Amino acid sequence: MADEQQNKHWYALYTKPRWEKKVYDLIQRRGVEGYCPMNKVRKKWTDRFKVIEEPLFKSYLFVRVDEQEKGVVRYVDGVVNYVYWLGKPAIIREDDIERIKRFLNEYSDVKVEQIGQPQPGDKVLITGGVFMEQEGTVLATDKKRVEILIESLGCKLVAQVDKDKVTVRKG
Secondary structure, three states, rough: OOHHHHOOEEEEEEEEOOOOHHHHHHHHHOOEEEOEEEEEEEEEEEEEEOEEEEEEEOEEEEEEEOOOHHHHHHHHEEEEEOEEOOOOOOEEEEEHHHHHHHHHOOOOOOOOOOOOOOOOOOEEEOOOOOOOOOEEEEEEEOOOEEEEOOOOOOOOEEEEEEEHHHEEEEO
């Protein structure tokens, strides 16, 4: 049993919009361990306020599976796909799942905000494409692309790079 648990990892699933609870229910019926973080939110109706539970991460939930179960989960109705990182389904650390659970037990009406979006002046590392592994400075951004100044080649090059191929450097 302990061996079996060691072979299981947490993965993030991307679902159809507003299908998080349905998919969670369907995977539980198949005996798969899952977690759909629910946020208690105070909503105003015309005549009253009501506290409801809604998924913390829109269109996402987590499953803990081994290699054999990955395929079964992928074809559950409402699942779009696993969330990928570097070409493979991204493994979520156990302590990150526990941290989310503890946080939601202590707080309600939690807001999820994206961090790490490149801003002009940020130092970044390019993670894909012809300039992969090059560092640069963000000059400008738009919805999908980042304009980066790359000085390491002995001259100044300005490249338009897709945002998903850039990570913000810390420090």
